[in-house]
Each structure stands twice: as C-alpha cells, then as structure tokens.
Amino acid sequence: MRGFFLFLTLFVVLNVAGSSYSEYIQSQSDEINRMADTNWLAALDSGVVLRNTAIKNADNERVIQLTLDMAKIQLGMGRIDSAMMLVFEAQEKALLLSRTKQAYYSGRCNQLLGDVFYSRYIEEEAVVFYLQSLRQYAACSHYSEMAEVLNALTSSFQSLNRQHEALITVEALNRLMNFTKIVYIKALYYETYADFLSETQKLSESKNAYLTALQFYHTLPVAEKMSDTYLNLAICENELGNRQAALSWIDSATIYNTENKYLKNLYEATYYRAEFIGLENPSKGIEIITGVLDQLEELDLNIHRGIYLKLLVFLQKKSALFEAALKSNEQFNHVINNIYGSNVERKIAGLQLEVETGKLNHRIGLLQKEQELATVNARSQRNMLFYFFLAIVVLFTMALNNVRRLQYRLYLLKEFALDFSWIQYFLAFLSSLFYFSILLIFINPFNLTQNASVYPWIHYSVIAFLMSALSVTGVFLLPARWSAKPGFNSRFTITALVFIVLMNAAIIFYSILAGISGNSVYDLLNVVLVLTGITIIPVFYFIIYLEKVLLRKHIQMAGMLSNRIQSFKPGKMEEIVTVYSDRSRDMLEVSVNNLLLVEANGNYSKIVFLENEKMKSTLILISLTKLLEQLAPFSCFSRCHKSYIVNLNKVKKVMGNSHGYKLDIPFVDEPIPVSRSYAADFIRDFNKVFKEGEHRN
Secondary structure, three states, X not given: OHHHHHHHHHHHHHHHHHOOOOOOOOOOOHHHHHHHOOOHHHHHHHHHHHHHHHHHOOOHHHHHHHHHHHHHHHHHOOOHHHHHHXXXXXXXXXXXXXXXXXXXXXXHHHHHHHHHHHHOOOHXXXXXXXXXXXXXXXXXXOHHHHHHHHHHHHHHHHHOOOHHHHHHHHHHHHHHHHHHOOXXXXXXXXXXXXXXXXXXXXXXXXXXXXXXXXXXXXXXXOOOOHHHHHXXXXXXXXXXXXXXXXXHHHHHHHHHHHHHOOHHHHHHHHHHHXXXXXXXXXXXXXXXXXXXXXXXXXXXXHHXXXXXXXXXXXXXXXXXXXXXXXXXXXXHHHHHHHHHOOHHHHHHHHHHHHHHHHHHHHHHHHHHHHHHHHHHHHHHHHHHHHHHHHHHHHHHHHHHOOHHHHHHHHHHHHHHHHOOOHHHHHHHHHHHHHHHHHHXXXXXXXXHHHOOOOOHXXXXXXXXXXXXXXXXXXXXXXXXXXXXXXXXXXXXXXXXHHHHHHHHHHHHHHHHHHOOOOOOHHHHHHXXXXXXXXXXXXHHHHHHHHHHHHHHHHHHHHHHHHHHHHHOOOOOOOOEEEEEOOOOOOEEEEEXXXXXEEEEEOOEEEEEEEEOOEEEXXXXXXXXHHHHHHOOOOOOEEEEEOOXXXXXXXXXXXXXXXXXXXXXXXXXXXXXXEOHHHHHHHHHHHHHXXXXXXXXX
C-alpha cells in the first residue's frame, strides 16, 4: 500500500511538471561554489560578506541563494546543525518571494533538509523532505533538480531496504528523462539505475549502466558527478574481482578531479585507493591514509576524517597494530561527536526544528487562505470572461449570416486607409495604445495583481504596445497596400484568422518570456478570449462608422455628378467608330452615339450598342485593354471597372453607396459598377467630357 501511494505521488508530480511553465532562476553565487571546491573555510567567509551586502541591499533572492550555498558547504564539512539553521533561515526568507520563486527555493531547502537527515542516517525523515522538494520543483518545472531528488530518493529507499519504492523512483526518473530529453537527466537516470542494480548484486548490468551514464556526462561541459560515476565503476570492478581495473578507474577520477579542482571528490578517490590497495597491502593503505588526515583536519572536513579514520582502524587491526587502532578509534569517536553534536545539542536542534516547523505551518496556512481567495477571484473572472466569450460568439454568428456583406465592409478600409497620412497612422496607434492599456489593466487577464513583486502596468503596457502595433498594421496599413477582394471567402477568412493567431501567439510568447503566463490551459484560454474580444469588437464598431462616412461621401459625390448630367444636354455625335479584332477578322462599325458600353467576357469583349432604338450586342475576340486603345480618340469612353468601358454621354444617373458608385445607362437592366481602383480616373474623365460639352454649348 505504501508503494502504491508513492507511485501515485510521483505520477501526479511528473504530470504537473509537464504542464507547467518553466521560470529560469540563475545562480547568483557561482563564485562561492567554485571557491568551495578548493577552500571551504574561505568560501564560507566570502559567503558571509556577500550575504551581508545582499541583506543591506534588501535583495532577498540573493540572500537565500547565498544562505543555501553556505548551508551546503557546512553540510559537506560535517557541520550538520549549522547547515540546518541556515536552511531554516532560507526557508523564512523564501516566503517573501513570488509564487514560482518561492516554490523553487522551498524545494532547495527541503532537498537540503533531506540531505541533512540522510547524513544523520534518519532516512525516513529524509524521504519526507525529498518528496516535498519534488513537488515544489515540479510546480516551477525545474527538471534537473527533480532528477537529483529522485536520485536521492532511490538511495534513501535502498538504505531502508525498500526496494519496491526504489524501483518506482527509478521508473519515475526514466519517465522524466523521456519527457525532457535533457542530457544531464539522462546521465542521472543511468547512474541511478546502476546504483539500483548494484544494490541488487547485478554487478555486470550495473557496470554497463555506469558506462552509459559516463558517456552522457562526457558530453557536458563540466559535470562534478562524473567523479562519482568513476568511483562507482571502480567499486563494481573491485566487487567483480578486477582489482587493477578498479584502480584504473580511480586513476581516471583522480585526474578528472585534479584538472577541475574538485578537492572534496579528490579525497574520496584517494579513500577508495587506500581501501582497495589496503585489502592486499594494509601497510600501503595506512600510509595513504596518514598522508591525508592532516590535510582533512586543517580543512575541517569532519565527515571525510571520520570515514578515513574508520578505514584506518580496520587496516591497523588487520596489521595487528592494536594500540594504534585504539588511538585511531578514539579520534574517530571524537570526530563523530563533533559531527552529530552532544545530546543537549540534539535536543536544542529538535526544539528549534519544532519552533521553525510551527512558524512555517502558520505561514503555509495564511498562504493557503490567500490562494483560496485568489482562486475564487480567478473563478469569478473566468465566469465574466465566459459571458464575454458568448457575446463574441453571438457577434460572429450574426456576421456569418452575411459573410459577403462583412467582407465588403472590411474592404472599405482600403479606400479609407489610402487617404491616411503617417501622422494619422501614428494618432491611430496612440489611440489604440490608450484603449488596450486601460482595458487590459481593468480586465487583468493574466491575474497579475495576485503577485506583489510584479508591476501589472509595465507588462500590460508592453502587451498593449504589441497589440496596437499589430492592429494598426493589420487594420490600416495592410488593407491600404493589399486587400482580399470580396467574394474570395476562403482567402479572406484565412487572412483574418492568421492575423488573430499571430497576435495571440506574440502576446503569449511575451508572457512566457516575462514569466507572467498561467499554469493551466484555462488561464491560456482566458487570455486568448480577452485578446481576441477586445480587438475584434472595436473593429466591428469602427467599420459600421466607416460605412456611414463613406456612404455620405459617395452619395454627395454621386448627387453632384447626377446634377451635372441633368443640366447638360450633349449633342449627337455622328462619328463612326470601327472596332476590330487583333486575332481574327471580326469587325464592327457603329456610331459613337449608339455605343453604350463594352463588357469583358473571357477572351472576348461584349459590345453593347443601339440599332433602331433597340439594344443589341456582339462578341469580338479582343481584350478590353486593346479595345480601349482603339477607342482612345473618343474622349467620351472611360473605363470604370476592370470589366467595363462606358460611354459617358449615355450615363443618365450616378448612384452612390458605401462601397462606391453605380451608373444608370438606358436599355441596360443592371447598374454598372465603378470600382475603387478606377474611381479617380472615371471622375477625371467625367469632368473632362462634361467640361468640353459645356464649352461647346
């Protein structure tokens, strides 16, 4: 049953990690860690100075980072109680950070507490802290740290002889490796798997797994754990009876640690060299140990001294040096007492642990209440957005009932935007920037007010800037240069959808980079709905307003043109125009006064004319452009559309609507459209013809 609950916990944790957004927290104390590789005491002194500076600057995150690094150094030196107190101090500071950073640093604190209890041989408590750390790392998607905790959990379960739970953690690490594809996690998995196999005495398989881990570690720039893999390979070879191969691996570890100045790991390699050599030659092993003990005492590495002294006692007994063994055993007991403290110190540490635990539980309770309130607020916001989304759906449904009309309305932007100057574009950008900024801060789609360390107005101003730039470009600039012609529904729809998707993608990408994105699909959906809604709705209203403006403009112009037509009486033109095909023998002769219009009909041109006061038409194999060249000597002919040439003298009325102009020509049932691309030329030709007529009159 206990194994089942562990499996369930790891399954939930890894799934949460897979759906979270990662926040990168860069180490702020690399100089401390590098110094600790060679001189622990100097690293501690430097850490104290840097931490005091960070405290003065009120840089809580840096204080926590330095405190945890110092705790790790204290633990490595065997100062367990000092390490615990530093971890408690870091935990207290972590509560002041943002939610994601709080999860990360709380995970580090619990991981270190797990290491503390593991070093005290209290593996049951270590497992509890490791599991808490795993959940917290998963909450902020720190996969490498999760892998390290799973590695530590496997070792803890094996120490407790709980092989089933150890196997579950190995499988969880395998799943994490397959999910992330991170090289460091691959190396950790094979190392952990090899540890598990070694514990179950599958030494050959364990050796192969260690070799695979070593291959992955070699691909990394620097990997301190490579030393552990070298030493584990040495242990495997030694247990398989390959003493020389074991010593060869120890040589590799020694060279690697010397080159990278990993002094602590170098002492570990020296220990195994003394152990393996001492099994056959105790005096040689004793010589190696005594040559190192003084250095360990000088560096105050109590745990290393204790391990060396224990081996020294064993080798001295094997060499019948019982007096020396007794003296070494006394030194060993003294070192152990320094590491674990007296009974009084243990009680004090226990009381401190209880006090700190109580304080943390109280703060956790407050945070849970705050989180519950935030959840209620977010739920209310989601409900509001749901109804907001319904309103958008209704608007879209109404629009889809007449897609063609919607497309014509949007196409009006081309004519409107062509008259815009760069100053007007800039003013439109400022107006939209103000609109988006106010609305985003009011709606708060990213729920930024829940985080005191984030300034909502900064992020929403950046998002408003992006939305304004994209909107002005999409709504004003692009239609002025290119617009999908009404009627090409699929092309127009795809263009609009691509614009909406690009805008949402740009904003979501920024939110991920800025670390303000939500942790669930629902949060993401809310953001998409808000961004789409506040962009589309004003566009609808603007186009309705634009339609009225253009309708008034076109009706006014059409009225002026119609008045000129009514007041003007053109004379009859008896000139004959000859139209002939450039690719066949087709030809038509007709009076200029009787030629009404020409319409494009594929490769042909349909000529509409009057004959005996009846409308007739004929097809001639010629393009409209070529035919217009033949009509060039007669100023009364004007191209008003890519498919039409009209006789201006035959226009009886000009009608206007929001989309442009239409011409009423006798005997022609349907009005002839004037397209926007030809409107300016048509009006110029119209004015020219009627001015010439007025001058003749």
